[in-house]
Amino acid sequence: MIPSAVIFLATLTAAPGQRDGLRAALLGLIGPTRQEPGCLDYVLFEQADSPGTFIMREAFASPADFEAHKSSPHFQAFLTQADHLLAGAVHLTPLSRISD
Numbered sequence: 001m002i003p004s005a006v007i008f009l010a011t012l013t014a015a016p017g018q019r020d021g022l023r024a025a026l027l028g029l030i031g032p033t034r035q036e037p038g039c040l041d042y043v044l045f046e047q048a049d050s051p052g053t054f055i056m057r058e059a060f061a062s063p064a065d066f067e068a069h070k071s072s073p074h075f076q077a078f079l080t081q082a083d084h085l086l087a088g089a090v091h092l093t094p095l096s097r098i099s100d
Contacts, residue, residue: 004061004062004063005040005059005060005061005062005097006059006060006061006062006063006065006066006094007041007058007059007060007094007095007096007097008056008057008058008059008092008093008094008095009055009056009057009058009092009093009095010055010056010058010090010091010092010093011053011054011055011090011091011092011093012026012053012054012055012056012086012090012091013052013053013054013086013087013088014052014053014054014085014086014087015084015085015086015087016087018052018084018085018086018087019051019052021081021084021085022052022054022085022086023046023054025078025081025085026044026054026056026078027044028074028078029042029056029074029075029078030042030043030044032072032074033058033069033072033074033075036060036065036068036069036072037065037068038060038061038062038064038065038066038068038069039058039059039060039061039065039069040059040060040061041057041058041059042056042057042058042059043056043057043058044056045057
């Protein structure tokens with residue numbers, strides 16, 4: 001892993017009745033994001049004991065790459081749907097890698 005890498009777990013909870021819509025929107029981010037320069041990891045999970053709660057594991061080579069991701073057309077398109085799909089704010093948990 002690159003020493004300056006930016007690593008997060010993003011937790012997103014679907015609004016009532018929006019589980020499938022949020023899942024589809026998040027899956028739509030994966031392909032284009034993985035093609036971004038500096039994307040090291042972008043994997044979606046659903047919390048097994050809480051359907052509708054999604055966790056995106058994401059890593060970018062630098063803070064600038066993460067900022068570029070947030071400005072990308074596909075992420076901006078996701079944001080236009082976010083208020084409708086999400087029950088609340090996205091929770092970002094920053095991580096520091098300590099092992100391989």
